[in-house]
Amino acid sequence: MLGLTHYLVVAALLFALGLFAVVTRRNSVTILMGIELMLNAANINLVAFNKYAAPGAMQGQIFALIVITLAACEAAVGLALVLAAYRTLETVYVDEINIMKW
Amino acid sequence: MTHLAWVIPLLPLAAFTAIVFAGPRLPGRGAYVSIAGIVLAGVGGLIVLGEVIGGARADVTYTWAVLGARPITVGFVVDPLSAIMLAMVGVVASLITIYSVGYMAADPHYPRFFAYMSLFQFSMLFLVLADNFLFIYAGWELVGLCSYLLIGFWFERPAAARAALKAFVTTRVGDFSMMIGILIIFLHTGSLRFDEVFRSIQGGALTGPLLTAAAVLVFGGAVGKSAQVPLHTWLPDAMEGPTPVSALIHAATMVAAGVYLVARTYPLFLASPDHTALTVVAYIGGITAVVAATMGVVEDDIKRVLAYSTISQLGYMMLGLGVLGYTAGMFHLITHAFFKALLFLGAGSVIHAVATNNLKQMGGLARAMPWTTWTFIAGTLALTGIPPFAGFFSKDAILAAVFAHHPVLWAFGAAGAFLTSLYMGRLVWYAFAGSYRGGDPAAATASHAHAPHESPAVMVVPLAILAVFAVFLGWVGSETLGNPFGRFINFPGATAEPPAGTGAGLLVLSIAIAVAGWAAAGAIYVWRLVPSESLRRAAPWAYTLLVRRYYVDDLYAWVFLGVGGLVMRAAGLFDRYVIDGLVNLTGWLARQFGLGLRYVQTGREETYLLLVFLGVLVIVVVRLWW
Amino acid sequence: MSGEAVVFYLLAAVTLGSGAVIVTSGNIVHAAAALVPALLGVTGLYILLNAEFVAGIQVLIYAGAITVLILFAIMLTEGGTGLGGRQRNEQTAVGAAVAAAMAALLIAVAVRTNWAPPAAGATLPSYTPGAIGQSFLGRNILVFEGTSIVLLVSLMGAIMIARRED
Numbered sequence: 001m002l003g004l005t006h007y008l009v010v011a012a013l014l015f016a017l018g019l020f021a022v023v024t025r026r027n028s029v030t031i032l033m034g035i036e037l038m039l040n041a042a043n044i045n046l047v048a049f050n051k052y053a054a055p056g057a058m059q060g061q062i063f064a065l066i067v068i069t070l071a072a073c074e075a076a077v078g079l080a081l082v083l084a085a086y087r088t089l090e091t092v093y094v095d096e097i098n099i100m101k102w
Numbered sequence: 103m104t105h106l107a108w109v110i111p112l113l114p115l116a117a118f119t120a121i122v123f124a125g126p127r128l129p130g131r132g133a134y135v136s137i138a139g140i141v142l143a144g145v146g147g148l149i150v151l152g153e154v155i156g157g158a159r160a161d162v163t164y165t166w167a168v169l170g171a172r173p174i175t176v177g178f179v180v181d182p183l184s185a186i187m188l189a190m191v192g193v194v195a196s197l198i199t200i201y202s203v204g205y206m207a208a209d210p211h212y213p214r215f216f217a218y219m220s221l222f223q224f225s226m227l228f229l230v231l232a233d234n235f236l237f238i239y240a241g242w243e244l245v246g247l248c249s250y251l252l253i254g255f256w257f258e259r260p261a262a263a264r265a266a267l268k269a270f271v272t273t274r275v276g277d278f279s280m281m282i283g284i285l286i287i288f289l290h291t292g293s294l295r296f297d298e299v300f301r302s303i304q305g306g307a308l309t310g311p312l313l314t315a316a317a318v319l320v321f322g323g324a325v326g327k328s329a330q331v332p333l334h335t336w337l338p339d340a341m342e343g344p345t346p347v348s349a350l351i352h353a354a355t356m357v358a359a360g361v362y363l364v365a366r367t368y369p370l371f372l373a374s375p376d377h378t379a380l381t382v383v384a385y386i387g388g389i390t391a392v393v394a395a396t397m398g399v400v401e402d403d404i405k406r407v408l409a410y411s412t413i414s415q416l417g418y419m420m421l422g423l424g425v426l427g428y429t430a431g432m433f434h435l436i437t438h439a440f441f442k443a444l445l446f447l448g449a450g451s452v453i454h455a456v457a458t459n460n461l462k463q464m465g466g467l468a469r470a471m472p473w474t475t476w477t478f479i480a481g482t483l484a485l486t487g488i489p490p491f492a493g494f495f496s497k498d499a500i501l502a503a504v505f506a507h508h509p510v511l512w513a514f515g516a517a518g519a520f521l522t523s524l525y526m527g528r529l530v531w532y533a534f535a536g537s538y539r540g541g542d543p544a545a546a547t548a549s550h551a552h553a554p555h556e557s558p559a560v561m562v563v564p565l566a567i568l569a570v571f572a573v574f575l576g577w578v579g580s581e582t583l584g585n586p587f588g589r590f591i592n593f594p595g596a597t598a599e600p601p602a603g604t605g606a607g608l609l610v611l612s613i614a615i616a617v618a619g620w621a622a623a624g625a626i627y628v629w630r631l632v633p634s635e636s637l638r639r640a641a642p643w644a645y646t647l648l649v650r651r652y653y654v655d656d657l658y659a660w661v662f663l664g665v666g667g668l669v670m671r672a673a674g675l676f677d678r679y680v681i682d683g684l685v686n687l688t689g690w691l692a693r694q695f696g697l698g699l700r701y702v703q704t705g706r707e708e709t710y711l712l713l714v715f716l717g718v719l720v721i722v723v724v725r726l727w728w
Numbered sequence: 729m730s731g732e733a734v735v736f737y738l739l740a741a742v743t744l745g746s747g748a749v750i751v752t753s754g755n756i757v758h759a760a761a762a763l764v765p766a767l768l769g770v771t772g773l774y775i776l777l778n779a780e781f782v783a784g785i786q787v788l789i790y791a792g793a794i795t796v797l798i799l800f801a802i803m804l805t806e807g808g809t810g811l812g813g814r815q816r817n818e819q820t821a822v823g824a825a826v827a828a829a830m831a832a833l834l835i836a837v838a839v840r841t842n843w844a845p846p847a848a849g850a851t852l853p854s855y856t857p858g859a860i861g862q863s864f865l866g867r868n869i870l871v872f873e874g875t876s877i878v879l880l881v882s883l884m885g886a887i888m889i890a891r892r893e894d
Contacts, residue, residue, distance in 0.1 A: 002733050007773070008838035010740045014747055014770075016831035021751040023712045023823035024816050029801050033750055033763055036794060040770050043786075047779045053843060055852050058860065061779050062868050065860070068782075068789055069875050073882035075794050079801040080890035086805045087892070095817050098705055712819055715826050722833060 007048035015041035026093045028082050032075060039071045103149050104158040108178045110146045110188060111227035114139040118220035125213030132213035133203050136220045140199050143227060144192030147185075154185035155590060161233060163295065172292050179233035179296070182591050183432070187230040187362060190436050194354045194443050195223050197564035201447050202346040204561035205454060215255060215344070222248035226355050230362065235284045235294040238363065242280070242323065245356045246273050252351060253343040265339040272336040276326015283319030286312065287370070300369040310375060317370045317379035320363070321386075328360030328416045331390045335655050337413055341405040341459075345450030348405060353412050353446050354439035361419045361435050368428060368593055377426075384424025388504075388514040390417030393652065395521035399528070400648045403459045404449045407529050411485065412442055414518055418500050421515060427503030428596040429588045433579040434496035436587075440575055441484035441493055444568035448478035451561055452533060455554035461529065466538040471556045475534050477569040482530055484572040486523040487616045492576035498612045499579065505608055506599055516615050523619020524626075531627045736776060743769030754815050760799050767791040781857045 014037055021034025043064045050060020086092050089099075117139030121132040128135045163177030199219055206215050225248055229241025247270075254266030288294055290312070291302035302308070308316065324330070329337040340352050351357070364371065364383060371379045391414050398410035415438050422431030451474040456464055468475045484491035487498065497519065505512040538554065556562065579587035599605075625631040638645045650656065702713075746766035753759040767790045774783035853859070864872045 002730075002736055002776075004843050005838050006736060006740075007777070009835050010743065010773070012831050012834035012838060013744055015834065016827040017744070017747040017751050019715060019830055020823055020827040023708060023715065023826065024820050025751070026815055026817050027756055029798060029805065030750075030756060030759060030815065032801075033759060033798060036763070036790070037747055037750065037766065040767065040790070043782075044770060044773055047774055047777045047782060050779070051777045051852070058853075058855055058863055061782050061855060061860065062863055062871070064779070064782050065785060066871055066875055068785055070878060072789050072794060073878055075797055076886040077882050077889065079797055080886040082801055083804055083890045092805045094708055095706055708817055708819065712823055712826060715830065719826065719829055719833065726837075 004048055004052040007044055007052075011041040011044040011048070014038075014044065026095055028085070028092050028094050029079070031094065032078050032082070035078075036071060036075065039067060043067050103146070104153050104160045104180050105162065107146075107150050107160060107180045107188070107231060108162060110143045110150070110192070111224050111231065113143045113146070114220040114223035114227070118217050118224060121213055121217040121220060125217060128213075130203070132216045133199075136216035137196070137199050137203070139220050140192065140223050141196045143223065144189075144196040147188035147190075147192035147227075150180060151185045151189040154180060154182055161297075163233065174236065175234060175293075175295055176237055177233045177295070178231040178237075180231070183362075183365060184230050186432070186436060186591060188227065190439050191223070191226050191230060191355050194439050194568075195219075195226075195350055197567055198346050198350045198354075198443060198447065199223075201349075201450070201561050201564040202344075204558045205346055205450055206344060209344075211255070215252075218248060218251050218255070219346075219350070222252065222351060222356075226359070229359055233296055235287065235296070235299070238366070239277075239281065239284060242277060242327065242359065242363075245351070245359060246270060246277065246327070249273075249340070249351050249356055252347040253340045255343055255347065259342070262342040265336075265342040269336040269340050272333050273326040276323045276333055278322075279319045279326070280323025283316045283322065286316040286319065290316075296366065303370065303373050309373075313370070314374040314378045317367075317374050318382050320367060320370065321379065321383055324360030324363050324420070325386065326360075327363075328357050328420070329390075329413045330360070330386050330417060330420060331393055332654065334390065334394065334413050335651070335658060338401075338406050338409045338651075341403070341409050345405065345446060345453060348409070349443045349446035349450065352409065353442040357412060357416055358419075358435050358439060361416065361423065361431060364420065364423050365428065365432055365593075368423075368596065372595065380424045380426070382424075383420050384504075384508060384511060387417045387420025387422075387424055388508075388511040390414065391421060391518040392417075392514045392521070395518045395525065397648055397651055398525040399521060400645065401525075402461050404452065404461050404464070404529065404533060405446070405459055407461075407525055408442070408445055408449060411445075411522065411526070414522065415442065415485070418497065418515065418518070421511060422500035422503055425504050425507040425511070426596040427500055428593040429579075429585075429591055430496065430499035430503045432591050433587050434493075434500055437484070437492040437496040437572075437575050437579075440568055441481045441491075441572040444477060444481040444565060444572050445485065447561070447565055447568065448474050448481060451557040451565065452478075452554075454557055454561070461532040463539055464533045465536040466534075467554055468534040470538075470554045473556055473562045473565065477562075477565040478534070479530060480569040481572050482526045484576075486526050486619065487519060487612060488620075489613060490573075490576065492572050492574070494613075494616075495576035495580050498609060501612055502599070502605065502608050505604070516611075519612065519615050520619040520622070523616050524623050527620050527623025528627050531623065535628075732776065735772070739769050739772040739776070742766075743773070756802055756815070760795070760802055763795050763798065764791055767795065778852055779855060781855060781860050 018034045018037030018039075018041060021037065022031050025031055025034065046060045046064045046067070048060075050058065050064075054060065082092060085097065089097055091097065114136070117136045120128060120135050125132040130137075158180070160180040161177065162179075163175045165173045166176045167174045199216070202215065202219065206212055209215065222245060225241055225244035229238055229245060232238040232241055250266045250270040253269050254263050256262045257266070284294070287299055287308065290308040291299045292307075293299055293302065303313065326333045337352060337357070341348055343352075371377075371383065374380065394410045394413035394417060398407050398414065401407045401410060415434070419431045419434050419438070422428075422434060451471065452464065452467060453459055455467070455471060455474075458464070480491070484493040487494045489495075501512060501515050501519070504515050577583055579585055626634050626637065647653070702709075704710075743766050746762045746764075746769065749762035750759045750766060753762065767786065771783045771786045771791065774780075774786060
């Protein structure tokens with residue numbers, strides 16, 4: 001019998017994967033991909049709660065839609081930044097972008 | 103005038119200030135200002151003395167501070183004791199300062215000398231007028247400072263610099279003892295003024311062994327300042343200073359301050375049970391008198407012989423005071439000031455002429471320097487106690503007093519008198535008689551011609567004046583004239599008369615001992631009946647002992663520099679490695695900590711991000727399950 | 729096991745497996761490619777959760793636009809060759825531990841909490857696009873307008889940032 005917990009577990013695992021990508025990877029585009037994974041995990045949580053805990057209203061889905069929209073904005077701006085950085089600094093690897101470090 | 107006596111010390115102080123600020127531009131490059139200061143002070147001192155003889159007294163006091171319930175007062179006292187000291191210091195210092203114009207004429211640091219002399223004169227006069235322990239201690243330290251400055255006047259010479267330091271440090275030991283004594287007195291009597299302290303002691307505020315301890319501790323300061331055994335080692339070395347300095351400070355005035363202190367605080371010593379404190383004073387004085395005289399016999403440096411003589415004579419003064427011979431001790435202080443100053447100035451005249459201190463290189467000066475020679479001989483006769491010169495009266499008074507109380511110490515005194523005549527005879531013979539053994543003319547300085555000649559008038563006239571005092575001053579304290587000195591300066595209860603019937607016998611005996619000493623000097627040095635070399639060969643160990651000053655200097659060097667040095671090195675190691683080590687350890691730990699923590703600040707975003715998530719985890723875990 | 733459960737586990741496997749590829753692949757193009765099945769898996773999960781409209785939007789925007797955007801970025805930067813340096817930095821171990829811990833924490837919370845059971849027998853309303861639209865223009869209008877402003881701003885911002893300076 002499928003329950004809320006299943007979805008929450010899947011979301012948790014997906015979140016953890018996204019977290020691992022953000023923290024561990026060197027290429028900034030990959031980091032953005034990890035961020036997307038985390039956002040998706042949050043979305044799954046929202047929709048799952050919507051169905052199982054508060055089915056009367058559709059706030060969860062509304063929330064999820066907004067999150068998707070914002071994720072798109074953020075991806076656009078983020079990738080623009082990556083491109084601008086690449087143009088100036090010649091690199092996309094975050095551990096090579098350290099000109100402010102002594 | 104008596105009420106204004108406190109102005110007298112300020113005159114040389116004003117001279118000092120003027121010379122410090124404008125020295126080379128003043129008349130006589132500062133000398134005349136200094137002379138004016140001290141001569142005026144001397145005149146003032148004589149006026150005060152006259153008034154005090156006529157019965158005037160003064161005691162001016164101000165409350166300076168209040169410590170809780172105890173007011174600290176400061177002030178001046180004018181009584182016979184301080185008046186006679188004022189007059190003596192004023193007259194002798196004036197003569198010596200005038201003499202210095204001639205002696206120091208070629209010295210490039212001429213103004214500085216007179217500045218220091220004026221400062222010293224101020225300090226000594228200040229000390230003499232003090233009516234409380236605080237002022238007398240302040241004056242004590244001031245004269246000590248001036249002594250340091252003047253001994254080390256030629257500070258470019260390492261020997262002089264060392265001697266100045268030695269004098270200062272050795273007297274410091276005495277000063278420390280004195281300070282503890284003063285503190286004990288202050289603690290128990292609640293005051294520092296002499297008359298209040300003595301009243302309290304009469305009333306029983308401080309008694310018994312503690313009183314004796316306080317008195318002996320205060321005497322400790324006198325032991326240091328007056329170069330008594332065991333703190334006598336600095337005075338011979340202090341002869342590195344210019345001769346006028348030796349005359350003024352280390353013969354006539356500063357070293358007499360210790361005797362003055364004992365006289366001033368006499369009630370303190372009298373109150374000690376069984377006169378224990380006075381016995382200590384007497385024995386130290388007696389031992390010093392003899393020991394110093396023995397060391398004077400083997401010295402070749404003219405000033406050092408006189409230095410040992412000074413130590414010995416100071417011992418006599420302490421001996422006199424210690425056996426209740428208050429008048430005798432003070433009388434000897436006054437006469438000694440004059441004839442010892444005379445002897446030192448005469449020695450200075452000799453040194454000025456032959457450019458050396460070494461007796462073995464002198465000789466035959468009687469023909470070349472008649473004034474110096476005969477004034478010197480007058481001083482010598484006074485010192486050795488030949489009647490009717492001054493020293494005879496004062497020394498005989500002391501010996502009579504000693505015989506009355508401690509016959510054993512009388513033997514010490516008599517031995518010292520014999521030796522005094524012996525070494526002074528030796529000195530006179532080597533310096534003035536015979537023919538000049540001096541170095542070659544090329545070694546003489548440009549100011550001294552090929553042969554020694556008499557010193558200029560500015561140096562000879564003070565010698566002559568002092569010689570007059572040396573010859574005639576003694577009558578002031580003689581019995582035949584009614585002993586006016588004794589009636590002027592005395593302490594009730596401190597009389598020391600020899601047993602009836604022995605007075606005359608003792609007198610003759612004293613004269614005989616002094617003459618015997620001269621005869622011995624003649625036998626050994628003049629007629630060579632018992633040549634000194636044979637004496638030396640007969641008892642080489644005795645000779646070595648004397649030349650090495652009884653190894654006291656070596657003992658002190660071993661204890662303080664040797665053992666003390668070890669302790670200091672150990673303390674230094676401890677400080678450097680343990681204490682510094684601990685401090686450095688703290689610093690090192692902080693640094694290591696920082697070096698480690700440094701890596702948290704990687705400047706890399708991914709690390710920070712990781713730490714953020716780690717933080718979130720930790721917070722949640724802590725919140726949920728703790 | 730019901731059909732729903734089978735589908736769920738299948739979709740979960742696809743999503744998580746693709747996610748694993750994304751985060752561990754050495755080839756960035758492979759990672760980007762794996763993004764598609766991951767997002768589509770999530771879409772499937774949405775459908776299982778009766779959120780069809782959200783699923784549609786997910787496909788359109790995520791699997792469509794964002795994936796393409798990412799591919800463009802990869803292409804325009806050096807990752808275009810798919811090669812180039814190591815992909816993992818030196819804090820991999822700690823990062824893995826933190827991620828695992830985070831997952832464990834979340835799963836623990838999810839499993840242990842006693843979620844309130846849904847009202848028994850209540851039927852779910854239909855989440856039609858019309859209803860969602862009504863909601864946007866009714867109850868959630870503020871969020872709707874706010875999001876549109878954010879969209880506008882981010883659009884302008886992205887253009888400005890990525891413009892070539894000349």
